[in-house]
Amino acid sequence: MPFAFNYAARSDVGMVRSENQDSGYAGPRLLAMADGMGGHAGGDIASSVVIGALADLDGEALGSAEASRALLQRITSANDELADMVKSDPSLNGMGTTLIAILRSHNKLVLAHIGDSRAFLARDGQLTQITKDHSFVQTLVDEGRITADEAVGHPQRSLVTRVLTGQADDEPDITVREARMGDRYMIASDGLTDYVAPDTIADVVTAGDPPGPTAQRLVDLALKAGAPDNVTIVIGDVVDLTKVEAPPTQPQVVGAASTRSKGTRAIPVTPAAKAAALAREAAGDDDEVVLAEEGPSGPGRWWRRVAVLALVLVVLGGGSYAAYDWTQGQYFVGSDGGKVAIYQGVSQDLGPVALSHVEEPSDIAVTDLPDFYRAQVESTIAKDTLRDAQALVAELRIEASRCAVSRATGGTCSSDATPLPSTSTTTTPSGTTTPSGTTTTTTAPSGTPSTTP
Structure with missing residues (x-):
C-alpha cells in the first residue's frame, strides 16, 4: 500500500x-x-x-x-x-x-x-x-x-x-x-x-x-x-x-x-x-529498525547514479530514439534569461545533445521570487505534466507579487531586505540585557538551562 x-x-x-x-x-x-x-x-x-x-x-x-x-x-x-x-x-x-x-x-x-x-x-x-x-x-x-x-x-x-x-x-x-x-x-x-x-x-x-x-x-x-x-x-x-x-x-x-x-x-x-523513488516505494521496506512504540531506535545515493547511467547506456546502445522520446514527455520549471520558464524535456544534457527546450516562457523575473523559491527555480523543478508545470508557474507568480507588495511596504521578502531592529531592552534570567524579543543562549554543559522564546 x-x-x-x-x-x-x-x-x-x-x-x-x-x-x-x-x-x-x-x-x-x-x-x-x-x-x-x-x-x-x-x-x-x-x-x-x-x-x-x-x-x-x-x-x-x-x-x-x-x-x-x-x-x-x-x-x-x-x-x-x-x-x-x-x-x-x-x-x-x-x-x-x-x-x-x-x-x-x-x-x-x-x-x-x-x-x-x-x-x-x-x-x-x-x-x-x-x-x-x-x-x-x-x-x-x-x-x-x-x-x-x-x-x-x-x-x-x-x-x-x-x-x-x-x-x-x-x-x-x-x-x-x-x-x-x-x-x-x-x-x-x-x-x-x-x-x-x-x-x-x-x-x-x-x-x-x-x-x-x-x-x-x-x-x-x-x-x-x-x-x-x-x-x-x-x-x-x-x-x-x-x-x-x-x-x-x-x-x-x-x-x-x-x-x-x-x-x-x-x-x-x-x-x-x-524513477528511483518509485522503484524503492514498490520494493517495500525491509530495514531492521526498532519502532518508538517498541523502544528506542538510528544516504546512500548510488541509485541516482545507476538511473542516470542506465539512461546514458540506453542512448548509446542503440535505443536513442526511445530514450529521447521519453525525455520529451517530461517537463520542468527553470530560468531562461532571468525569467521563469517551462521547459519540455529533462534538465540534463547528453554531451552536445540538448534534452530540453523552452515550451512556455513567462514574464516573472527570477529575482522577484523569495530566496527559497528562486533557488529551486535556478536548480530546476521537475513536473510530471505540462498542466502541473503551469500550476507551479501560477504559484510562483503569486509569490513574486507578494514579494513586490512586501518590499513596497518595507517588509522582508529576500536576502536584500534587512529585518527591523528592536529598540527596547529586557533582562534575561542570566542577567544579560538584550534587545526586546531576543533571548540569550548560555553555552554550558548538557543539562544547563538556556532560554528560548
Missing part, C-alpha cells in the same frame, strides 16, 4: 515580534519545524540553516535505517554550520534553534527532536503528544517536584536544556514510528502550545478538516489568544496514494526559511530521482 503525506504549513509573526524566527517545511516525505532563538541577529538564521539542510531529504527514497542515519547526519552538519557561522561572525554568538523533523520512509516515520517545540499524533479521535520537552520545567515534572498542570504557567517554562547551538554535544532524540493510514501528525512551536488550551488544540486537530484549514485555524486561535511569539504549525496526514485524488507535491515553506537565502538550499527533483 503506497503511503504519502497530505500536508500543510502555516506561520505568523505573532502579536509582538517584528520578525519571524520560526521556519517550517511540509513536503511529500518531510515535515519539519525549527523555532530559532537569538533575536533578529541570529534566530531566523539558525532556523533557516537547519531547515535548509534537511529540505533535500524530501526528494530521497530511503529505507528506514538509511533515513535515520541521513536525518541525523543532516542535523549534525547543520549544527556544525551554525558553529562555523558564529566563528566567522561573533555577533551571532548565542543563536540557536529547536527542531522537530519527521521523515517518511514507506510506512515508517523517523522522528528527530531537540528543544521544547512539540509533535503530536492524532489517532482514533485522540490527540497525543509524542515528544518530551527538553526544558528545565520538564525536568521538574520528571522529578516529581511540580505537576504537569503547574508546568503550564511556570515562570521558567521558556528555559530549555537542549537545542542546536553549534556545540558538539547538541544531539537530538531519534525514534522510529510506524505510520497508520488515517494518522495525523502535527508539529507546533510554543507560540501555539503556550497560549492555546490543550483541549482546544485537540478539538481542532481531530475535527476532520484538511491540513491547510486546520493549520490556519490553529494560527488564528493563537493570535486571538494574544500570542506574542511566532506561531508555526506543520501538519501531515498519512494517506493512501491510490485513494487520494490529487495529493500535493510542491513543498510548503513558511517563516524565516521562506524569506532568507542563508542555509536555504534547493530541493533536487530530477526524473532519475523520481
Whole structure:
C-alpha cells in the first residue's frame, strides 16, 4: 500500500515580534519545524540553516535505517554550520534553534527532536503528544517536584536544556514510528502550545478538516489568544496514494526559511530521482529498525547514479530514439534569461545533445521570487505534466507579487531586505540585557538551562 503525506504549513509573526524566527517545511516525505532563538541577529538564521539542510531529504527514497542515519547526519552538519557561522561572525554568538523533523520512509516515520517545540499524533479521535520537552520545567515534572498542570504557567517554562547551538554535544532524540493510514501528525512551536488550551488544540486537530484549514485555524486561535511569539504549525496526514485524488507535491515553506537565502538550499527533483523513488516505494521496506512504540531506535545515493547511467547506456546502445522520446514527455520549471520558464524535456544534457527546450516562457523575473523559491527555480523543478508545470508557474507568480507588495511596504521578502531592529531592552534570567524579543543562549554543559522564546 503506497503511503504519502497530505500536508500543510502555516506561520505568523505573532502579536509582538517584528520578525519571524520560526521556519517550517511540509513536503511529500518531510515535515519539519525549527523555532530559532537569538533575536533578529541570529534566530531566523539558525532556523533557516537547519531547515535548509534537511529540505533535500524530501526528494530521497530511503529505507528506514538509511533515513535515520541521513536525518541525523543532516542535523549534525547543520549544527556544525551554525558553529562555523558564529566563528566567522561573533555577533551571532548565542543563536540557536529547536527542531522537530519527521521523515517518511514507506510506512515508517523517523522522528528527530531537540528543544521544547512539540509533535503530536492524532489517532482514533485522540490527540497525543509524542515528544518530551527538553526544558528545565520538564525536568521538574520528571522529578516529581511540580505537576504537569503547574508546568503550564511556570515562570521558567521558556528555559530549555537542549537545542542546536553549534556545540558538539547538541544531539537530538531519534525514534522510529510506524505510520497508520488515517494518522495525523502535527508539529507546533510554543507560540501555539503556550497560549492555546490543550483541549482546544485537540478539538481542532481531530475535527476532520484538511491540513491547510486546520493549520490556519490553529494560527488564528493563537493570535486571538494574544500570542506574542511566532506561531508555526506543520501538519501531515498519512494517506493512501491510490485513494487520494490529487495529493500535493510542491513543498510548503513558511517563516524565516521562506524569506532568507542563508542555509536555504534547493530541493533536487530530477526524473532519475523520481524513477528511483518509485522503484524503492514498490520494493517495500525491509530495514531492521526498532519502532518508538517498541523502544528506542538510528544516504546512500548510488541509485541516482545507476538511473542516470542506465539512461546514458540506453542512448548509446542503440535505443536513442526511445530514450529521447521519453525525455520529451517530461517537463520542468527553470530560468531562461532571468525569467521563469517551462521547459519540455529533462534538465540534463547528453554531451552536445540538448534534452530540453523552452515550451512556455513567462514574464516573472527570477529575482522577484523569495530566496527559497528562486533557488529551486535556478536548480530546476521537475513536473510530471505540462498542466502541473503551469500550476507551479501560477504559484510562483503569486509569490513574486507578494514579494513586490512586501518590499513596497518595507517588509522582508529576500536576502536584500534587512529585518527591523528592536529598540527596547529586557533582562534575561542570566542577567544579560538584550534587545526586546531576543533571548540569550548560555553555552554550558548538557543539562544547563538556556532560554528560548
